[in-house]
Amino acid sequence: MMEQLDSITIKPHKFKQSDIYATLKNLNAYNDVYKNAGAVHGCALCHNTEIISFKEDVGRHNAVDAIAGEMWINDIDGEGKLFYTTGRLTSEMVIKVAQMGVPTLLSRSGITHMGLQIARDMGVTLFSRAKGKHFLVYNGAENIEFDVQLPDKFEVANTKQVQQK
Secondary structure, eight states, rough: OOHTTTOOOOOOOOOEEEHHHHHHHHHOOOOOHHHHHHEEEEEEETTTTTEEEEEEEESHHHHHHHHHHHHHHHHOTTTTTEEESOOOOOOHHHHHHHHTTOOOOESSOOHHHHHHHHHHHTEEEEEEEETTEEEEEEGGGGEEEESSSSOOHHHHHHHHOOOOO
16 A cells, blocks of 8 residues: 555645635535534545535545545546644645645644654644634745744744654
């Protein structure tokens, strides 16, 4: 499996900080099942600040796979897109998004060490703990244009990069 990943090339895409905030705000209109019943994961494929597709499922991988299938059926290219998930950023999640050709992965949840390693190896820009006007950048900070002035206490959280060991 890992050998097959070597053939995947991810073209980096630059995002504005303000567009990430706008996308997170737009995502608030979704998650209907979660709002009514809880216990489901949501995933979205986004272009700029527009939500192209949103899926919910009890399994985070099912929601990802539903969007991957929709991209395949409708011949949607992942280049320049952003993938959002409510689930953890595991190695499997990063691999699936890379296979879809999506350069940026954003989650409201946390990240695993293996997910971070694979994102670094594949060149996937990785955000976690994204909600409101907060996110952590774990990989690809050079692909973000920080165009929003935040109070000093928030600035460190938005620009801190995890050091590679």
